[in-house]
Amino acid sequence: MIPAPPAILGGSPVFPKGSPAWPGHLPEVAEVLAESVASGTWGDYFGPNHATLCTELQEFHDVRHAVLYCSGTAAIEMALRGLNVGLGEEVVLSAYDFKGNFQDILTVGARPVLVDVEPENWSIDLAQLAEAVTEQTRAVIVTHLHGATLDMPAICRFAAEHNLAVIEDACQVPGARIAGRRAGTWGDVGVLSFGGSKLLSAGRGGALLTNRDDVVQRNRIYTQRGNEAYPLSELQAAALRPQLKALDERNRLRQETVDMLRREGLGTGRLAGLRPFQPRAGDESAWYKLGLLYESSAFAGLSAAEFAAAMRAEGVALFPGFDALQSIHSRRRFRAVNDLPVSAASRERVLVLHHPILLEGPSTAKPLLTAIEKIRISAAAVKERLVDASERS
Ligand SMILES: *Cc1c(COP(=O)(O)O)cnc(C)c1O
Numbered sequence: 001m002i003p004a005p006p007a008i009l010g011g012s013p014v015f016p017k018g019s020p021a022w023p024g025h026l027p028e029v030a031e032v033l034a035e036s037v038a039s040g041t042w043g044d045y046f047g048p049n050h051a052t053l054c055t056e057l058q059e060f061h062d063v064r065h066a067v068l069y070c071s072g073t074a075a076i077e078m079a080l081r082g083l084n085v086g087l088g089e090e091v092v093l094s095a096y097d098f099k100g101n102f103q104d105i106l107t108v109g110a111r112p113v114l115v116d117v118e119p120e121n122w123s124i125d126l127a128q129l130a131e132a133v134t135e136q137t138r139a140v141i142v143t144h145l146h147g148a149t150l151d152m153p154a155i156c157r158f159a160a161e162h163n164l165a166v167i168e169d170a171c172q173v174p175g176a177r178i179a180g181r182r183a184g185t186w187g188d189v190g191v192l193s194f195g196g197s198k199l200l201s202a203g204r205g206g207a208l209l210t211n212r213d214d215v216v217q218r219n220r221i222y223t224q225r226g227n228e229a230y231p232l233s234e235l236q237a238a239a240l241r242p243q244l245k246a247l248d249e250r251n252r253l254r255q256e257t258v259d260m261l262r263r264e265g266l267g268t269g270r271l272a273g274l275r276p277f278q279p280r281a282g283d284e285s286a287w288y289k290l291g292l293l294y295e296s297s298a299f300a301g302l303s304a305a306e307f308a309a310a311m312r313a314e315g316v317a318l319f320p321g322f323d324a325l326q327s328i329h330s331r332r333r334f335r336a337v338n339d340l341p342v343s344a345a346s347r348e349r350v351l352v353l354h355h356p357i358l359l360e361g362p363s364t365a366k367p368l369l370t371a372i373e374k375i376r377i378s379a380a381a382v383k384e385r386l387v388d389a390s391e392r393s
Contacts, residue, residue: 004374005374005378006310006313006314006374006375006378006382007310007313007314007315008309008310008313008314008375008382008385009378009381009382009385011374013313013314013315013371014314014315014316014367014368014370014371014374015314015315015316015357015367015371016315017315018315018317019315019316019317019354019356019357020356020357020359020360021356022197022201022354022355022356023196023201023243024356026242026243028242028243028245028246029239029242029243031242032049032238032239032241032242033235033238033239035238036049036234036235036238041234042234042235042238043234044234045227045228045231045234046234047234047237048234049234049235049237049238049241050068050232050233050234050237052237052241053066053068053237053240053241053244054066054067054068056241056244057192057207057209057244060175060182060244060247061182061184061185061190061209062181062182062185063185063190063209063210063211064210064211064212064213065208065209065210065211065212065213065215065216066207066208066209067207067208067210067216067219068205068206068207068231068232068237069205069206069207069208069223069230069231069232070204070205070206070230070231070232071193071195071204071205071206071230072100072169072171072191072192072193072194072195072198072205072206073100073103073104073193073206074206074230075191075192075193075206075207075208076100076101076104076141076167076169076191076206077104077107077108078208078219078222078223078230079167079189079191079208079215080104080105080107080108080110080139080167081108081218081219081222082189082208082210082212082214082215082216082218082219083138083139083165083167083188083189083215084218085105085108085110085138085139085165086108086109086110087109087110088109088110088111088136089110089111089136089137089138090110090111090112090113090134090136090137090138090335091105091110091111091112091113091137091138091139091140091141092112092113092114092115092129092132092133092137092139092140092141092164093105093112093113093114093115093124093140093141093142093143093325094114094115094116094117094123094124094125094142094143094343095114095115095116095117095324095325095326095336095340095343095344096117096122096145096321096322096324096325096343096346096350097124097141097143097145097169097322097325098143098169098171098322099322099323099325099328101141101143101169102325102329102334105141106333110138111136111333111334111335112325112333112334112335113132113137113334113335113336113337114325114326114334114335114336114337114340115128115129115131115132115336115337115340116128116337116338116340116341116342116343117342117343118342119342120278121148121277121278121291122145122146122148122277122291122293122321122342122343122346122349122350123144123145123148123149123150124142124143124150125342126151126154126155126158128337128338129155129158130158131337131338132337133162133164137162137164138164138165139164139165139166139167139188140155140159140164140165140166140167141167141169142155142166142167142168142169142187143168143169143171143172144168144169144170144172144173144176144178144183144285145172145277145289145291146172146277146288146289146290146291146321146350146352147172147173147258147276147277147278147279147285147286147287147288147289147290147291148277148278148279148280148285148291149173149176149178149183149279149280149283149285150178150280151280152168152178152179152181152186152187153179153186155186155187156186156187159187165187165188165189166186166187166188166189167187167188167189167190167191168183168184168185168186168187168189168190168191169190169191170182170183170184170190170191170192171191171192171193171195171198171206171288172198172286172288172289173285173286173288174192174198174199174200174247174286174288175199175247175248175251175286176251176279176283176284176285176286177283177284178280178283179282179283180282183286184209185209188210188212188215189208189209189210189212189215190208190209190210191206191207191208191209192206192207192209193205193206194206194207194232194236194240197288197354198288199247199250199251199286199288199355200240200243200244200247201239201240201243202232202236202237202239202240203236203239204236205232205236205240206232207232250359251284251286251287253358253359253361254286254287254355254358254359255284255285255287256361256362257357257358257359257360257361257362257364257365258276258287258290258358259362260362260365261276261290261365261368261369262276263365264365264366264369265369266369266372270373270376271369271372271373271376272295272298273294273295273296273297273298273299273376274292274293274294274295274298274351274372275292275293275295276290276291276292276293277290277291277292277293287355287358288355289321289352289353289354289355290352290353290355290358291321291350291351291352292318292350292351292352292353293349293350294307294348294349294350294351296348298376299375299376299379300379300380300382300383301379301383302375302379302382302383302386303348304320304347304348304349304350304351305320305347306382306383306386307351307375307379308320308351310375310382311371311372311375314371314374314375315371316353316357316368316371317353317354317356317357318351318352318353318354319351319352319354320346320347320350320351320352321346321350321351321352322346322350323346323347324340324343324344324345324346324347325343326340326343326344327344327346
């Protein structure tokens with residue numbers, strides 16, 4: 001059988017309608033927003049939805065405090081400020097992490113210290129933490145990325161031994177359970193994002209989770225300037241409440257799709273060149289992005305970016321992961337424990353599948369693998385076409 005040509009070579013895309021919209025039209029959100037407007041409380045600084053969302057986030061996570069902010073990035077900054085991290089102090093984080101986390105450390109006057117990732121799931125390499133710690137180290141930011149989960153019990157043990165605070169970035173895995181406990185509740189402070197693409201979306205927004213009264217009190221003094229300086233609005237809070245109710249169910253559906261992708265062979269055999277990130281055994285993850293470890297040699301030398309472009313032509317929202325932090329910041333801005341060789345290859349190795357397609361359910365797994373397989377079979381022709389195109393331009 002002659003395989004169908006990939007869309008990037010003029011064939012028809014496997015998903016002609018492209019990636020599903022997110023958050024798109026969620027009827028339960030339309031309803032709660034209409035109620036808020038009808039009640040006249042939608043313009044309140046601290047309205048009923050704001051207060052209730054705080055309580056619901058506390059109950060969902062079983063923590064004493066949930067504080068709402070204007071973004072996840074602001075919430076990470078407030079985590080650092082709440083822990084009183086400042087001038088001349090050091091904060092350890094992974095060289096493969098969200099850019100804003102690095103910048104938040106600089107924002108409070110502290111110095112980022114980068115450690116590398118382990119090569120399986122690109123999670124922070126815990127063996128390197130010990131090398132990173134000095135007299136100046138105050139905290140570590142650890143981030144569950146692309147569906148992988150971190151060994152939070154080990155991280156918290158290490159931090160306690162070295163008298164470090166832990167900031168747990170759960171922006172990509174809201175609702176996940178790590179060793180039975182919700183992501184974002186292990187560290188001194190946990191952070192969620194409600195950005196426009198996130199699993200809980202208010203277009204913008206974030207939250208800080210903590211059991212520490214002192215963190216909340218310090219942040220109150222910082223953000224209360226006659227009015228709240230980093231606020232989440234009543235309307236945003238209203239939009240989030242029904243999504244929080246639906247989160248476990250939606251996480252379960254996305255998980256079923258990921259399970260089906262694995263069962264149908266993603267990451268093994270002919271598709272060993274595209275290996276999905278794995279949560280730790282016993283953890284229940286959440287999938288904001290499905291991380292995939294890409295092996296160019298399995299696709300006739302197509303670069304990760306070229307492969308992703310070919311997949312997007314098929315209507316699949318696949319993108320390169322983060323740039324390694326050491327590649328986008330001047331060496332003067334950070335300290336590193338070594339040359340960070342694993343994370344340095346992020347552009348060639350990490351791809352991320354955006355989550356909306358996972359919510360379509362397990363039946364979407366087969367067509368998704370068909371798109372991958374089309375490109376794999378015609379990879380040499382795709383490469384040739386891209387080389388030709390770049391020579392012409
Ligand atoms: C989205 C995200 C954030 C925060 O993002 P905001 O857009 O500022 O809400 C922080 N960390 C990670 C890992 C993220 O994915």
